[in-house]
Amino acid sequence: MRAPGQVQGSYIAEAIIERVASFLSLDVDVVRKRNLHTYESLKFFYGSSSGEAPEYTLPAIVDELFTSASYFNRLEMGLWTKVKQMAAFGLEQLWDEEKKYLLDRVRIIQADTLSLVQGGLTAGSTKSEASCEAVRLACSILVSRLKPLKQSLEEQMGSISWDTLITQANLQYVNLSASTFWVADDTSSYLNYGAAISEVEIDVLTGATTILRADLTYDCGQSLSPAVDLGQVFFFSSVLLIL
Incomplete structure (x- = not known):
């Protein structure tokens, strides 16, 4: 070149x-x-x-x-939304009162083999589950390290903030880094179920069609982020009807 x-x-x-x-x-x-x-x-x-x-x-x-x-x-859309929400969910085990602020503290960066040697596959529609479960497990590790320190600080100082906890953890050499690897079992074969019905108006002279209404019911299991999944279902419905 x-x-x-x-x-x-x-x-x-x-x-x-x-x-x-x-x-x-x-x-x-x-x-x-x-x-x-x-x-x-x-x-x-x-x-x-x-x-x-x-x-x-x-x-x-x-x-x-x-x-x-x-x-x-x-x-802001897609997989990373679910991963950020899972990180906030995992860390809120430390306290409930600041959980609404945790999501703003989560930042996604590009992964590489220095931060994680292996990241699993992106096939089989399991990347969301694998990424979120790995994050949840990593957050559980961090919570187990931080919870004793938080309890100790609260006994000395009363209520403490997230910033205070992390600052003290850093000063007391608490390991604030955690990584995990998780892969779903038997992802090569699975079944999904759904049903759809549409009301369509057809111009018998020109052949032009107008979709008046479309309803879709889909079983996506336990949703990680209903708002994201709902958007994906509507997109899938639109593509299905266009085809």
Whole structure:
């Protein structure tokens, strides 16, 4: 390919950016945008090739892409929503009064073989269950380590906050890292059940059809996140009817 080394250079840059974001507890795209060239830095590196200031449109292009692709909205949807909710659910065992704030403290980062040697398969519609159960087990480990310290601090100080607990855990060398690996049993074969009915109006002259109503009942077992699953069921229903 042209420009040998470009792919490797981009990979190294992305690895550095993601590492910085993880260390600073920032969204990786915040770090990416802060490291885009300014027009002044562009002129420093590229001289006359940088053109005039209005011609430097990269920051505007990035902003437009985020908007047109509904990036931030889509980022909040799907599998990671379930995983974040499970992390908050697992950690709320420490106390109930702050559970509504725990979800905002959970941040998903890109996994690699340094953080987890093996991540299992994404086949068989079991990734949600496997990811969430692994997170739940990891949270249980953390809770078992933090609960004795929390009880001790409450005896000395009364009610304590999450920040106080974590700060003291860090000062007292409590291991605040946990990882687990979980794979569902016998995922190669399973049955799902559902039923659907639709009322459709057909124009006998043109053949045009109008879907007046569609109802779908689907057994998805014990839902991890009803809002997410409901959206997936409606999407599946729409695709089914279109086909």
